[in-house]
Amino acid sequence: MLLDYMRPLVVIAALLPLAYYLFAIHAARRFFTRLPEPARPDFTPPASILVPVHYPEREVYGVFASLCRQDYPEYEILFGTSDESDPAIPAIHRLAAEHPERHIRLVTGCEPLGASGKVSKLARLAREAKHDVLVICDDDVRVTPEFLRSVIAPLADKKVGAVSCFYLGQPGNFWAELEAISVTSDFFPGVLVARELEGVRFALGAAIALPRARLEEIGGFEALADYYADDYELGRRIADCGYRVELARTTVWTNFPARDFRSYIEHQMRAALVVRHARPGGHAGLLFTHGLPWAVAAAALAQSAAMAILYLSGYLALRLGMARLVSAGLGDPLVRRKWWLIPLRDAIAFFMWLASFFRSRIRWRGASFRIVGGRLIPL
Numbered sequence: 001m002l003l004d005y006m007r008p009l010v011v012i013a014a015l016l017p018l019a020y021y022l023f024a025i026h027a028a029r030r031f032f033t034r035l036p037e038p039a040r041p042d043f044t045p046p047a048s049i050l051v052p053v054h055y056p057e058r059e060v061y062g063v064f065a066s067l068c069r070q071d072y073p074e075y076e077i078l079f080g081t082s083d084e085s086d087p088a089i090p091a092i093h094r095l096a097a098e099h100p101e102r103h104i105r106l107v108t109g110c111e112p113l114g115a116s117g118k119v120s121k122l123a124r125l126a127r128e129a130k131h132d133v134l135v136i137c138d139d140d141v142r143v144t145p146e147f148l149r150s151v152i153a154p155l156a157d158k159k160v161g162a163v164s165c166f167y168l169g170q171p172g173n174f175w176a177e178l179e180a181i182s183v184t185s186d187f188f189p190g191v192l193v194a195r196e197l198e199g200v201r202f203a204l205g206a207a208i209a210l211p212r213a214r215l216e217e218i219g220g221f222e223a224l225a226d227y228y229a230d231d232y233e234l235g236r237r238i239a240d241c242g243y244r245v246e247l248a249r250t251t252v253w254t255n256f257p258a259r260d261f262r263s264y265i266e267h268q269m270r271a272a273l274v275v276r277h278a279r280p281g282g283h284a285g286l287l288f289t290h291g292l293p294w295a296v297a298a299a300a301l302a303q304s305a306a307m308a309i310l311y312l313s314g315y316l317a318l319r320l321g322m323a324r325l326v327s328a329g330l331g332d333p334l335v336r337r338k339w340w341l342i343p344l345r346d347a348i349a350f351f352m353w354l355a356s357f358f359r360s361r362i363r364w365r366g367a368s369f370r371i372v373g374g375r376l377i378p379l
Helices: 002-033 061-069 089-098 117-128 147-156 174-198 212-217 230-240 261-278 280-289 291-301 305-330 333-337 339-358
Strands: 047-052 075-080 103-107 133-137 160-171 207-211 244-256 361-364 367-372 375-378
Touching (some): 002 174, 002 280, 002 291, 002 305, 047 061, 047 117, 047 147, 061 075, 061 089, 075 117, 133 212, 147 160, 160 174, 160 230, 174 244, 174 305, 174 339, 207 212, 207 230, 230 244, 230 261, 261 280, 261 339, 261 367, 291 339, 305 339
Parallel strands (some): 047 075, 047 133, 075 103, 160 244
Antiparallel strands (some): 361 367, 367 375
């Protein structure tokens, strides 16, 4: 008798993620097939690229050098480190020597302003920057020559307060591959759904362009120094001021470092906790975007093997279809090669989502924090 009551409820719950996948496919098609914005060759204001550096464990010269090959008339590149022993400093000196045509500066001794060392460096770099268009790049972001033109062009519209980019991963091992697949196949479809429903009210942290005036309007980087998801908070505050946040047509490449299982789980848990505290309602609603557990539950309660197969195949078809469409639009080869990892990723993500309701503390860069409203409170 109880099963008779549960079965229709579980079926409805199993259909909701499928509806979400269909809507995400619709949103992705609209984004990737839209006509390009009219070219504005006359809009090339001088720009300052800000790169906060954090003790990289990889070769960085090639990544930094991509910033020097921009098809853009006037810009400078500022690198910021917290101390003079950072192993990236020799690569920065070499870059300045080999590219004298670029204005490259190194700023050391960036004082901590809060829990986020990255944001503290950005605050110092913004003060040192000469130009009024600021472009933030993580220290592992590799860009193409048209990158600056692409991210700055939308700022010609004074209603645009910030521009950010999709990013693709260069994973170092299996767990890094799983993380990269998660971003392309799940996070970015969610970004496109949000864009379709309410517009983009956040930024993606790998690369962001914004006018200095918009940054000052939200209190500067200093106001974000205690936030783990500083990119989300920056975009949200700019949107709250009445400006649009746009997604650039260019895609950048970033590094997904090699991880073991424990560090992978810790990283996923940090991300889940930040979303739960920043957008508690949206985080709870993610229950109905997790298609795998609902499909399994519906199959287990199905009255026939044919219906069980239908539930599971419906999940696989729409889930993989969504992932393939977004990855094709972004030019990501990893999902095409490793699509079979998506159900494994979904299973882990569901348990991370459940666990996030029972934790409020994270470990980040060797320190422990409690998250309160998206802010990091040191323990």
